[in-house]
Amino acid sequence: MTATAAAPARPAPAAPLRVTWVQPEDLIGHELRQAAEDGRDAAELARRWQAAGGTTAPGRAGASPAPAGPALRALAGALLDELALLPCPSEADEPTELTAIQREWAPWPGDGGPRPDGGVPAARLEAAWLGRAAGCLLGKPVEKLPLDGIRALARSTGNWPLTGYFTESGLDPAVAARHPWNRRSRATSLAGNIDGMPEDDDLNYPLLGLLLLERHGPGFTTGDVARLWLDELPAGRTFTAERLAYRNLLGGIEPPHTARYRNPFREWIGARIRADVHGWTHPGDPAAAAAQAWRDATLSHTANGVYAAMFVAAALAAAAGGGTDVHRALRAGLAVIPARSRLARAVRRGIALARDEPTGTPAGFATVVDRLHSAYGHHHWVHAVPNAALLAAALTHAGGDFSGSICRAVSGGWDTDSNGATAGSLTGLLAGSPEALPARWTAPLRNRLATGVRGLDGIGFDALAARTAALVVPASPADRTKAPAP
Template identity: 55%
Template sequence: MRLTWAQPEDLLAHELVQSAAEGKETADVRERWTAAGGDPVPAVSGAGPVPATPELRALARELLDELDARPAAAAPQEPDGWDAIVALLPPAPRLPRPGADLDARVLGAWTGRAAGCLLGKPVEKIPREGIEEILRATDRWPLDRWFTAVGLPDDVAARWPWNRRSAPTSLEENIDGMPEDDDLNYPILALELLEARGRGFTTDDVAQLWLDLMPAGRSFTAERAAYRNILDARPVPETATHHNPFREWIGALIRTDLLGWVSPGDVRGAARLAWTDARLSHTRNGVYGAMWAAALAAAAVVVDDVEEVLDAADGVVPPGSRLAAAVRLGRELGVASDGSEPAVRADLDRLHTAYGDLHWVHVLHNAAVIAYALAAGRGEFGASVSIAVTAGWDTDSAAATVGGVAGALRGADGIGERWAAPLDGRIATSLPGGERSIADLAARTTALARRAPAPQAGDMTDEGGRA
């Protein structure tokens, strides 16, 4: 059996990359692995083509343990603890309290997140050049509507196969509501968590929620590793580090929009909730990505300009971190862009030059794309999500975050029928209870948001994970 994101021989190849990024010594481990016949090149799709022999798999486990035990280099600008993170941050911005349009904004956020995710689903895992070739072959370049297989030449389809799980339900000719996706499962889970536990939830509460409601097979990368560690009774934060080379990937970022929507105007409070959630499965920049996404969402439901949203979210990211640098690059390029196809192409070339060595699910380049798409798209829904998708990398996740922000800024009516109508107000899910109504999810979210406390200066959570 080939298990994606779980086979020790695949984890080791990714861990060599992650450990090196953390300043650990890896040369001796790589030499032992390759001498035994192991492949040090990480699998792109989550599992190598052939499972390892029992002997090689046992060696992979041994080497993973060795790398786990080695100390990372000191990183004072990238701490993991909340108090240490807060010590690096500027004062929290003062944003407006939610207005009478909060209901419309939250409905827009849920709708926009779903539509952005749906746009990127069929081309997830397809590189940027393949996305462009598909769009040109179907007369849809530059992207401004759903993908279609109608008229797609056989040779192009063979060269760039659709995401097989997603394409049957996410191409224009097949869309009938929002199909199931982890990018929507997680906000629904977060809503269930807050309704059950309130804003005082702990990281252990998140772990229990996963066990109660989330099918293990619908977790990926860092979440799948953390799920395994939870079942192995490993404590937080070891759940995020043991045999988990994906700890600075995008997984935690996609989980936290809801935590911002229920914290309108309170970016620090939203980031605090996101930290509590993210530390179950991620470290350093993986956690900061979650905090940043929650802050984007918290700001987007109360301000009117995308630059204000980006300004506010900057205030929850350690300024000397690699995530801050990635967001800064994406945003600077986006602000300078005129939004034309040649300008966007040149800017995406810059981002791919800067981060093209990373796996397509890493948090750094995807955060840079999110910042770029929002800034270059000026917060307009269609332009922003289209840029996020044509950038490549994690197309559905990046466009979901961008869509949530743009949808909150414009409200449900500002998204446009082209993007909203095919959703039919419905989201499928693999969580218990099945399909959800977007309007009902939004109403439940708004109810929590209206009960949220006003932002408090110096508000913190302790290291044990209680917010």
């Protein structure tokens, strides 16, 4: 009997690769929602999409329930192009061009706070970096969870109103089953598990901003931002508007068209999380900080997405000047964006609602949050408008207090880690030094930041502060009256 070798087993077929956030069938629902927000009449295009079997925008995910067939995908692409040609009524009050935005500015200099002759102390910048990290880390385990889930998890563990990092200690298993933590963050961002700051895009982008200024200085162009991304930012680490801008770059599309072509996320929050370094390095000069943030933001965003970045950069510039008044910083942020824009109106509403509730204790802030969700809950949870309203409300209600601000920002839901990060950055600056921040927030960070940005993994916040301080552009009278050219 002759032995025969067994035939090698065939490998199981690989699961089809599904690249999210970029397929036409994933984008069309979001673009239809964007059209409703900016006033375009897209009713007929929406009917054609629904009649063909198309689905609405995913509520929290980056992909539709199932990939589309060739015919439906082709229709989605055609409809995206038709949507781009529709007249957009909101553009009259919400321009993207810098010169048009500047025409809306209040006379400058405005209420931008102190204008130091020298730089920003490294200790103040270290507090800003630490504050950004701590606020982000607080929000990481509940990112993407609905508001009722955040409240249920906090209450179940005796941490409501929020006073510290989320924990599993004492958590009711039934609550945990109904509202699971963000699975990517659970092991690194819950109290007891934190050992340094884990990687997050809310910190990666400020690191890229640092590299941008080190390589090109404050006169960088939007093209320089694009080249930095291609050199240092893996495409798989991008999401929403940034991923589509990246795709457009690889397809030969140049800025600022990278922000518009088949990019329904262009008014979402992504540009805002890139704004901090521009504010930190322009102490007392909100106009210059805002113009610098504009050149960064317009690679991937338009209108309200750009305003969110300008608003934050200007507010941070006011705080970096050495002031301690969060309300002045918010006024400086509002002064550099069009007053009739949806984002400016949302910020003013957030501030007004926060002022209507008793301040000093966090309990009344839940009422503010409920009112904001009632007003803006129709937006996607990553959209710039509702998140700007919540951020402004949290900072106002807490009076600029560090712990109160990050806890309120995260407890309000939506983009929890991004709102916590920005609130922590601003109030860290206002606090003035790492020692002024409560150790319960900063000690677990262990002066160590994990990142995929080349050459920076494991860097300390003190080292980041020193490098940032070397990039500070002191304000001058001339700088306050004109912004850098695009």
